[in-house]
Amino acid sequence: MKGRVNAGLIAGGLLVGLVVLAALVSFVWTPHDPTLVDAARKLQPPGDGYLLGADKFGRDTLSQLMVGARTTLYVGIVAVGIAALIGTPLGLIAGMTPRGWLSELIMRINDLVFAFPALLLAVMLGAVYGASTLTAMIAIGVATVPAFARIGRAATMQVMVTDYVLAARAAGRRRSAIAVRHVLPNIGSVLIVQASVSFAIAILAEAALSFLGFGTRPPTPSWGRMLQEAQELLFSTPRLALWPGVAIALAVLGFNLLGDGLRDYLDPKLRRAHAGR
Amino acid sequence: MILFLLKRVAVLLVSTAIAGVVVFAFMALLPGDPAEVALGVNATPEAVAALREQFGTDRPPVAQFLDWFGGLATGDFGTSYVTSTPIGPQIADRLGVTAVLVIGGMLIALVVAVPAGTFAAVHHRNPLGAAISAFSQVGIAIPAFLAGILLVFVFAVQAQVLPSGGYVPISEDPGAWLRGLLLPWLSLGIVQGAVLTRYVRSAVLDVMREDFLRTARAKGRGRLGALWRHGLRNASIPVVTVLGLQLATLLIGAVVVERIFVIPGLGDLLLNGVAGRDLLLVQGVVMVLVVAVLVINFVVDAAYALLDPRLRGAR
Numbered sequence: 354m355k356g357r358v359n360a361g362l363i364a365g366g367l368l369v370g371l372v373v374l375a376a377l378v379s380f381v382w383t384p385h386d387p388t389l390v391d392a393a394r395k396l397q398p399p400g401d402g403y404l405l406g407a408d409k410f411g412r413d414t415l416s417q418l419m420v421g422a423r424t425t426l427y428v429g430i431v432a433v434g435i436a437a438l439i440g441t442p443l444g445l446i447a448g449m450t451p452r453g454w455l456s457e458l459i460m461r462i463n464d465l466v467f468a469f470p471a472l473l474l475a476v477m478l479g480a481v482y483g484a485s486t487l488t489a490m491i492a493i494g495v496a497t498v499p500a501f502a503r504i505g506r507a508a509t510m511q512v513m514v515t516d517y518v519l520a521a522r523a524a525g526r527r528r529s530a531i532a533v534r535h536v537l538p539n540i541g542s543v544l545i546v547q548a549s550v551s552f553a554i555a556i557l558a559e560a561a562l563s564f565l566g567f568g569t570r571p572p573t574p575s576w577g578r579m580l581q582e583a584q585e586l587l588f589s590t591p592r593l594a595l596w597p598g599v600a601i602a603l604a605v606l607g608f609n610l611l612g613d614g615l616r617d618y619l620d621p622k623l624r625r626a627h628a629g630r
Numbered sequence: 631m632i633l634f635l636l637k638r639v640a641v642l643l644v645s646t647a648i649a650g651v652v653v654f655a656f657m658a659l660l661p662g663d664p665a666e667v668a669l670g671v672n673a674t675p676e677a678v679a680a681l682r683e684q685f686g687t688d689r690p691p692v693a694q695f696l697d698w699f700g701g702l703a704t705g706d707f708g709t710s711y712v713t714s715t716p717i718g719p720q721i722a723d724r725l726g727v728t729a730v731l732v733i734g735g736m737l738i739a740l741v742v743a744v745p746a747g748t749f750a751a752v753h754h755r756n757p758l759g760a761a762i763s764a765f766s767q768v769g770i771a772i773p774a775f776l777a778g779i780l781l782v783f784v785f786a787v788q789a790q791v792l793p794s795g796g797y798v799p800i801s802e803d804p805g806a807w808l809r810g811l812l813l814p815w816l817s818l819g820i821v822q823g824a825v826l827t828r829y830v831r832s833a834v835l836d837v838m839r840e841d842f843l844r845t846a847r848a849k850g851r852g853r854l855g856a857l858w859r860h861g862l863r864n865a866s867i868p869v870v871t872v873l874g875l876q877l878a879t880l881l882i883g884a885v886v887v888e889r890i891f892v893i894p895g896l897g898d899l900l901l902n903g904v905a906g907r908d909l910l911l912v913q914g915v916v917m918v919l920v921v922a923v924l925v926i927n928f929v930v931d932a933a934y935a936l937l938d939p940r941l942r943g944a945r
Contacts, residue, residue, distance in 0.1 A: 465645055468923040469652075470882045473916055477656055480904045480912050557773045561886050564775055565901065584779055584890065587794075588787050598776045606771035 362614025365549075368607025372422050372600075379419035387416035388572040396590055405596055408579075409586060414593070417574040418600055424575045425604060428490050428559040428568075429552045435494025436501050437548060443498070444505020445532055445540075451510055460506070463499045471496035471558045472567075479567045489568040493558045497551050504547050508540035515539075542619035549612030553605045560601045576601050634935055642928045649920045650699045657913045665711075685711060698913075707914040712906055717914045720899060725918065727797070728895035731814055731887065732880045738819025739826050739876065746823075747830025752853060754835060763831065769824025774883040778817035778890040785813060795892040814891045818883050822876050829872045833865040840864070867937050874930030878923045 379387075384404065394411035397403055405414040443463070447456040475484070475492035482488055512518060512535065521531050562568035563577025571578065576597040583593035665681040666673065682688040686697065698708060707717035746762050753759035772780075786794035792813055798806040834857070837843060846856035857865075885897025892898075896915055903911035 461641075461645075464641075464927070465648055465652075468645065468649060468920050468927070470878065470923070472882045472885060473919055476900060476904060476912070477653075477916060480907075480909065481656065553771070561773055561775060565886060565889060580776065580779065587779065587783055591783055591787065594779050594783070598779065601773065601776060602768070602771045605773075606768060609767065609770060 357618070359614050359617050361610045362618055365607050365610030365612070365614050368603055369611050372604045372607065373426065375419045376422040376426050379416075379423055383413070383416035383419050385413035385416045387412060387420045387574050389413075396586075399592075406592060408582065408593055409590075414579075414596055417579060418576070418596055420574040421576045421579060421597065421600065422604075424486065424569050424573060425556055425559060428486060428493065429555040431490040432493035432497060432555045432559075433548050433551050435491065436497035436551060437544065439494075440498040440501025441505045441544060444502040444507075445509050445536060447502065448506040448509025449513060449528060449532060449536070451506075456506075459502065463502050466495065467499045469496065472561065472565075475558075475562050475567045484562075484567040484570070486569045486573070489559055489562045492562075493555050496558075497555065500551060501544070501547060504543060505540060508543040509536050512536050512539045542615075545619065546612050546616045549608050549615055553608035553612065556601065556604050556608065631935060635932060638928055638931050642924060645924050646921055647699070649924065650702070650917060651695070653913055653917050653920065654695045654698060657909055702914075702917065708910050710908050710911050712908040712911075717911050720911070721896070721914055721918055724894060724896045724899045727893060728881070728884050728888070728897065731811065731818065731884045731893065731895060732877065734811060734815035735818030735822060735880050735884070736873075736877060738815055739822035739880075740873075742820065742823030743826035743830050747827040748834050748857070750827065750831040751834035751838065752857075754831070762827065766824040766827040766831075769821055770828070772821055772824075773886075774817050774821050775886045775890055777821050778813065778887055781813045781816055782890070795890070797891075797893045810891075810893075814887050814893060817887050817890070818880055822880060822883075826869070826872060826876065829869055830865070833868045836868075837865045863937065867934065870933050870937060871930060874926050874933075877926045881919060881922055881926075 384402065389412060391407070391411035394403065394407040394413075396409055397407040397411065399406040403413050403415070405418070407413055408417070443459050447459045450456050471493045474496055475489050478484070478488040478492055518531060518535050521535055526534075559568055559575070560577035560580070563575040564581045566578075566581070568577060569575035579597035580594055580601075583590075583597065586593055665678050665685055665687060669677055669681060679688070686694060689697075701708060705718045705722070707721060709716050746766070750759040750762040750766075782794045785792040793810055794813075795810075797810050800807040838857070843856055847853065884895060885900060887893070888895040888897040889901060896918065900912060900915040900919075903909075903915060
């Protein structure tokens, strides 16, 4: 049974929709070329076709924000994709044989990966291969694998003791068949919620990495680097820091609300368990 | 209890060793020979070979690893190929600064979250409690570096009451030390406080539904009195887990905050090491941070067992 559509789901959906819309529109139209350097427009205040003004190179802030949304979503999708594709099967295997050596091995490796946060992985990758959007995505993705493995394992263990799985096992179905036919569809909603929450964390990580210079390279616009470039001008032109800051916060808030809202919508049982949150 | 702790210590030691292998193997993948890099393109092969021998990079990787990893135990992180200075003392100097930053941030998070979360739980049916929940949701969406920039804008640019960056050692001027650290602490603490508030609220709400609390209320204790006597220890178990996770987050968050406020901590050392291609230094700092996360996880597990004896048998 599905829950009712709730306020968090709507608010989160709208915020995420806004980011997606900005990213999609930026493929076909932006007010100006986001990478166009124009000395005459240097630090231009908002107005005259530049709705949010221009930065120290005369680049249009709004256009940069729109293309930055693209970077953010791109990193989020690839990173969460890596984490889900690696973490989910691991969690599934560990959850279906919770007492086996394989399960133990997976969870121990998981704990170890957990000790390498995205930022450290990205710095290491950046030191060896040179920092780029790709190294940032891989670092964030790998660091998020344990989250999917853990939640996948816990959810699988719950499904494994249900009557329909017991019946399927008694009927002699193979483990792989049970995993695909019974377990995966039933842990899907938990994984979707995890994906949404992980997406929010990935956005934060990408922004932090770009801020430090370990993510997207110039001239590709990115919210984190916009903030970093704005920091030195904080005393003279604080609005340059305002817009990317607002964009990051709204995008993260959107994915967090969407995750919570989906949890309530997809699984009313979980809502009661998490009523306190 | 002792058996449980011994098991966790064993896991910690094995994890540390494997983490060491991973970090070493990763850095060893790096293209380029440190000796060649140090001497430049015009060096004679003899000079490169001599320097390689001096660095010890002519030996087999396993021997190099054992030498490096064995040295870590005694605080010997090797000598930088780039600056020719020992790495251990640099890390030791910076570790203290980062530790002060992280602990201060954690304290601010606790000071914000425990009262706010408890209040939001006790008043979860009225608007003020809901307002705290909504506020914490917004706080979670603000990364520490954004909070830092906002705080610099308000307190350094607008009000001009605190410095926008820089670090003065406490031995030189305690007042300036404190003023310099206030904004970095707040940047780390407020955001983590917002995250923690949600968990404190959730934990206190769960405890409020427990029978033992109802009994305590029935015996005539007030709502807060009953919570204080019987609730907080029970509510602290889930909160301690999150606190441990957050300490790790704060440690990494400190890397970014150090960059914003120009604080000479481990993060600053790490980023400078990458910029200067000082790989042995990067290797050392990464190892210290990873071990710190592993130790934090170990302490969380041990704290669990102390707080809730039922968990000792598990795992």
